Amino acid sequence: MRSEAAGGRAAGSGGAALGRPPVLSVEDVGVVLGGRLIVEGVRFGLAPGEVTGLIGPNGAGKTTVLRVVLGLVRPTSGLVRREGAARRPGGLAYVPQQHLVDAELPLRARDLVGLGLDGHRLGIPLPTRRRRELVDEALERVGAAGFADDRIGRLSGGQQQRVLLAHALVARPAVVVLDEPLANLDVRSEQEVAELLGRVAAEHEVAVLVSAHDVNPLLPVMSRVVYLAEGRAVWGTTEEVVRSEVLTRLYRHHVDVLRVHGRILVVPAGPATRVDVPDPDRPPGSDGGVEQVR
Amino acid sequence: MFASFMAGTWIAGSAVAVVAGVVGYFVVLRGETFAAHALPQGAFAGAAGAAVLGLSPVLGAGAFSLLGAVVIALLGRRGRHDVAAALALVLLLASGALFLGLSTSYAPEVFSLLFGQLLGVGLGDTPAIVAVSLACVLLAGALFRPLLAWSALGDASVVRGRRSAAVEAAFLVLLTLATTAAVPVVGAFLMFSLVSAPAAAVRLLARSPLVGVAGSVAVALGIVWASVALGYLTSWPIGFFVGAGGALSYGVARLVARVRS
Ligand SMILES: Nc1ncnc2c1ncn2[C@@H]1O[C@H](COP(=O)(O)OP(=O)(O)OP(=O)(O)O)[C@@H](O)[C@H]1O
Numbered sequence: 103m104r105s106e107a108a109g110g111r112a113a114g115s116g117g118a119a120l121g122r123p124p125v126l127s128v129e130d131v132g133v134v135l136g137g138r139l140i141v142e143g144v145r146f147g148l149a150p151g152e153v154t155g156l157i158g159p160n161g162a163g164k165t166t167v168l169r170v171v172l173g174l175v176r177p178t179s180g181l182v183r184r185e186g187a188a189r190r191p192g193g194l195a196y197v198p199q200q201h202l203v204d205a206e207l208p209l210r211a212r213d214l215v216g217l218g219l220d221g222h223r224l225g226i227p228l229p230t231r232r233r234r235e236l237v238d239e240a241l242e243r244v245g246a247a248g249f250a251d252d253r254i255g256r257l258s259g260g261q262q263q264r265v266l267l268a269h270a271l272v273a274r275p276a277v278v279v280l281d282e283p284l285a286n287l288d289v290r291s292e293q294e295v296a297e298l299l300g301r302v303a304a305e306h307e308v309a310v311l312v313s314a315h316d317v318n319p320l321l322p323v324m325s326r327v328v329y330l331a332e333g334r335a336v337w338g339t340t341e342e343v344v345r346s347e348v349l350t351r352l353y354r355h356h357v358d359v360l361r362v363h364g365r366i367l368v369v370p371a372g373p374a375t376r377v378d379v380p381d382p383d384r385p386p387g388s389d390g391g392v393e394q395v396r
Numbered sequence: 397m398f399a400s401f402m403a404g405t406w407i408a409g410s411a412v413a414v415v416a417g418v419v420g421y422f423v424v425l426r427g428e429t430f431a432a433h434a435l436p437q438g439a440f441a442g443a444a445g446a447a448v449l450g451l452s453p454v455l456g457a458g459a460f461s462l463l464g465a466v467v468i469a470l471l472g473r474r475g476r477h478d479v480a481a482a483l484a485l486v487l488l489l490a491s492g493a494l495f496l497g498l499s500t501s502y503a504p505e506v507f508s509l510l511f512g513q514l515l516g517v518g519l520g521d522t523p524a525i526v527a528v529s530l531a532c533v534l535l536a537g538a539l540f541r542p543l544l545a546w547s548a549l550g551d552a553s554v555v556r557g558r559r560s561a562a563v564e565a566a567f568l569v570l571l572t573l574a575t576t577a578a579v580p581v582v583g584a585f586l587m588f589s590l591v592s593a594p595a596a597a598v599r600l601l602a603r604s605p606l607v608g609v610a611g612s613v614a615v616a617l618g619i620v621w622a623s624v625a626l627g628y629l630t631s632w633p634i635g636f637f638v639g640a641g642g643a644l645s646y647g648v649a650r651l652v653a654r655v656r657s
């Protein structure tokens with residue numbers, strides 16, 4: 103059970119599939135948590151200037167893999183190479199999943215972003231002009247300038263998401279890791295934030311790794327996909343990975359991939375089809391069966 | 397009330413107020429008011445224990461609040477500190493009661509550790525109190541950004557920066573130091589009021605961290621000064637005024653916050 107690079111061309115060592123040397127690479131990583139194997143044989147690389155999507159259903163292990171990438175969880179096997187990222191002063195940055203700050207937190211959005219700049223240093227945050235400029239610029243870039251001086255806990259989930267993104271970007275990191283940043287957003291903000299991630303990656307040579315349960319919002323900006331399911335992963339370009347044969351092999355049961363109007367529908371033919379098959383042990387009409395019209 | 401025999405009271409009271417204001421800002425920010433409640437009880441138990449052994453109460457207070465801090469840190473390693481702090485509190489209060497029972501001769505001295513003896517502070521006691529207070533303020537200044545970042549952002553701040561366990565330990569050391577400085581002066585029960593009330597009041601109003609700390613110190617100073625003055629004039633216990641002042645400042649802040657929004 104190891105991660106299969108999708109398609110013949112992308113197969114083999116991870117770096118070969120990237121046009122440029124990776125700033126971070128995950129090599130054959132396996133994680134056991136609480137005695138349970140969560141993922142195994144995960145391998146992928148992150149290149150500067152690219153958005154990589156980490157896609158998988160709930161519980162697939164997306165958050166776990168991201169935390170391994172960041173060094174917050176130690177892999178049980180394999181290793182993560184961060185030498186490329188460590189060479190840049192900004193290092194790694196993280197926007198956790200659904201991190202809602204305390205509603206009463208006595209900080210403004212700009213204070214929080216400022217902590218992205220120097221929150222790891224000792225001492226008090228002196229309000230210098232340079233600091234203010236960098237913070238303003240980061241807030242501007244994510245479209246959060248309008249609520250820079252509001253208390254962070256009073257902002258909506260989507261607004262907080264933007265501020266946290268500004269916090270991640272302000273120090274010019276080499277790698278930005280975002281866990282489901284689109285989950286709290288309406289369709290328009292979803293689009294905006296996805297575009298923003300693409301722009302940030304391209305303009306600032308950042309490697310962006312972003313998890314999501316749906317590929318579609320990321321399609322316009324995503325260069326590569328790590329598809330996670332059943333504790334395993336496939337890595338490659340969207341075209342290579344999000345295909346019926348590849349996902350069928352990953353899920354170990356038939357998966358249809360439909361491309362409609364520029365969108366991709368991934369339809370597992372597992373439990374969804376079984377609903378229509380009558381269960382011999384169950385009387386007809388009980389839940390899960392075909393609804394009867396009286 | 398500004399007679400020379402009161403100089404020690406004013407100096408010690410001010411030093412303790414500054415420390416309580418600064419430390420309180422982080423205690424409230426991190427939602428650790430319970431630890432701030434438990435540690436002074438530890439200090440009380442330690443002072444009582446020291447009295448039994450004929451040692452310095454301040455030494456005992458310091459040792460026991462450190463012990464309490466370590467217990468809280470170990471028990472609460474994963475997740476929040478509430479339950480761990482509650483257990484430590486019960487344990488410490490129980491041993492304090494035991495020590496009190498064992499040392500009847502020192503009971504009055506230990507009793508004052510619970511409720512403070514601000515009026516009894518002489519000029520000779522102030523250098524030690526001021527020195528520990530200064531150490532607290534410097535430590536809080538050094539930890540300012542990591543504490544703020546970790547409290548507000550959790551893991552997102554740990555990625556680039558310091559290990560959360562290190563920040564946590566440093567914070568508890570800070571709380572221990574502050575407790576050791578303050579308990580012999582304002583007493584274990586009032587220490588909590590002075591740490592939590594001004595910071596909680598200011599949290600409702602201040603938006604930026606520097607303003608928050610400054611405001612919290614100002615309110616704590618105001619409470620202590622007013623309490624000393626009122627205590628002197630009425631000869632009611634100062635502790636009463638400190639407790640009432642804390643509650644009053646919080647109430648006023650709530651009112652202002654309500655009117656503002
Ligand atoms: N500390 C832990 N101990 C034991 N099991 C864990 C731990 N953390 C996560 N898991 C398990 O690992 C699996 C993957 O969890 P993870 O949070 O990585 O999934 P995810 O893909 O991020 O899901 P979601 O889309 O819901 O965020 C889950 O089954 C979860 O129960």
Ligand SMILES: [Mg+2]
Nearest residue numbers: 164165199281
């Ligand atoms: Mg997750």
